[in-house]
Amino acid sequence: MLLDSTVSANPEGRLKDILAKFEAVAANPLEYARDFKRDSGKRVIGLFPMHFPGELAHAAGALPIVLQADDEPVTIGQGSVFNFYCGYNRSIVDQAMRGEFAFLDAILFGDHCVQLLGTADIIRDHLPDTPILFNQLISIIDAEWAMEETQGTFRQLWRELEDLTGEKISDDQVRHSIGIFNRNRALIRQIYDMRRAGRIALTGSQMQHIVKSSMIMDKETHTALLEELVAKLEAAPPANNAVRVYLSGHLCHAAKLPILDLVEECGGVVVDDDLYTGYRYIAADVEETGSPVDALSRWYLEKNKKIPCPTRADKDLDWEDFLLAQVDKSGAQGLIVLMVKFCEPHMYFYPEIKEAFERRGIPHLMIETEHEEMPMEALKTRMETFLEIAKRRVAA
Amino acid sequence: MQMTSEMTPPGGAKVASPVFGNGMRANRLSTTKRGGKLVNDYWADLFRAKEEGKKIVWYNGTYIPPFFHAHDVAWVHGEAWAAYLAAKHGEMPAQQKGEARGYDRELCSYARTHIGQALIDLEKLKNGTLGIDDDDPRAETMRKLPAPDMIINAYPYCSSGQQWDDITYRLFGKKIPIFTISIPLLWGGRPDAGYMQGEEWQQRSQYVAKQLVAMTKFLEEHTGRKYDFDRLSEVMSYVKKAATLRMEAMDLCAATPAPASFFDWIVSIAHVNFLPGTQAIVDYFEDVKAEIQQRIADGVGAVPNEKYRLFFDGMMNWNKVGWLADKFAAVDATVVAGRYTHMSFWQEPQLVDLKNPVLGMAQNYLICPNNHGAPIMIGEIERVCDKFNIDGMVMHASRTCRGMTNSQFLIADSAKKKGRQAMFFEGDVADESFYKDELLNTRLEAMIETLEAKKRAA
């Protein structure tokens, strides 16, 4: 079990312990989930990124986990997915082939990305006994009928979860789950606020461990640890001469840790991000009163206003405007775009970001990340040069 | 998903490769030449549309032009335009322009070409010049594409198709009104699911139909004219007739030798995809059907010595239509059918009720083959393969089109289980640099050898 609570006496030790626990779960999400299932006797339901709320599955008495790419090279998956698909899809297919998902009681699908739709079919084919609750959320979120359609999607999902468990899910149960999830998100946002304000030091990797473990762990357990963490973080403020950077992009899955670590290694500090395994995941809360279906629908349709997502069509919002504002707000000296290789939505919108940052004269660095080995030495040189430019730009 | 007449190889085209196969060439239908004229007429009309005071819609995705035709607005299909440029070898400047702005080469090459061309157009607007030299023969064509007054997106299945228009909208400074229709995937997971049946099918049909009606309101709003649904019925009467004839003519190709091939159907896609619904397309498919009937009577095949019958899976490699047609002919293989040609473009015309056509139109849009979950789609592919007595599958792994590569491993697996051969080759829809001729040659030869051995053993 990854979560035994060995207690350190001093606050710094305890801080390290909690972060180490988050890191351990983030490194082995399926191991955590299997242990949880064995120990609690509860169902575990796999969710696909980036828009499915875990609240309904939680209300159905299950542990919802966001399925993650793992670090294994894609081997047997190669016979089922082309090498020009993003690392997330290839890794997921490979894990499915390796039987990693066989313990899941169901998988919730519903995103719009064409590559994920392909993966849904491959998983259905290879895991014929695993129920796949496929409910595609409308991607045109400013359409006249978006609300009605989203409500219909969540109602259908609700029914399918009831069929899966054989038990009714009441409005109160869902509201209760929403409350639990909101509390967890609020705490992570609080950590983000503290980091943005320069009051605490957390590396990009540590922040990722916090969010990634939240995507996996039992929410209440995670929340209890977060509460402790928040209280202890202020004891270790950051050094203040590092170059402040904002991390953007990396949809659907967590960036590789060595890439994140390069930022600090080369003299930078991450002050904020819009990564999916980052602020994007916790940016928006769901209302805790009224009809839960309406609340979840509003959450889905409005969370784009918090952080625009390139996989959604929304005429009024522009990712680049949002990023410029965030960079200003966080006092970042530069932007690092982490782009998953072969990620089409990101590839479409990147030129908009690039131009906007060039127009404003804010340094930015684009790093394309691959599932397979990355040329770290060359990357390090690019990172150093970028941070040097960012530093000089401010000094000038 | 498009095609122009330019792709028909000019008479006297070289064989696919002097060292490949037996040097035989495809025996293409002669009626498709006349079809090429219709396509050229469409473009000529389009280039005049602005002068004639017509509003222009740029659209992407499924075959919604009857809605535009009935409302007297001119339409530009983004994919068709990309294919048109590719056919005139004008795709390179457009793709380079896109790349210069940061569009990655792994993005849908249709989108890259179209977006790149829009960038060239915008530059032209700004400077009063084209991005290429005025004496460049391509300049003439590119100068002519009318800028949009409206953008409509109706892309089944593929998210890339939707994001593409999102970018076009932004490139034009968000000043052109845009309307996007959701055509959701028919996942087919409910107990009553099946091809064109079940609760999901019923719900989704109504959903898309409702959006199509909303699209007519959008057209009304931006033209200031009332939408005429009787006109839509009239336009659809021609489309339905043409589509029915096309399906009948295709079915005739179950004959041995097959009188027409996939490549003949490829050059006939524009007619059911985006040409105006008039008597001309009906006449065209009548002629195609008549030529096919005549060939059957004469025992003439699309490939001189048909020995093997193949199915083409995947998006067309638009720069390679004639090349590929000859390549298969050179190994005595007829590509008889394909997912792209036989399972799309009004392939269920009977669903369209001419008194109230919108629902049936919505349903035809929904059954774009990519838009089915794999089990139902593969069931349909197998039905087509059985009907045409297919020996093997040629899977075009089109590098930048995930919309069509998504289920290809499952399709190949299923084919093998049914005793059919399957091979993959690499290429792309509109980016020639991904095409690997040698790989195709080797794999095709290997597959033919296996088929040969199987025939001998039988």
Ligand code: SF4
């Ligand atoms: S949105 Fe990008 S990262 Fe996510 S599945 Fe699609 S291609 Fe991969």
Ligand code: SF4
């Ligand atoms: S990727 Fe394929 S299906 Fe998608 S927009 Fe491009 S050509 Fe169309």
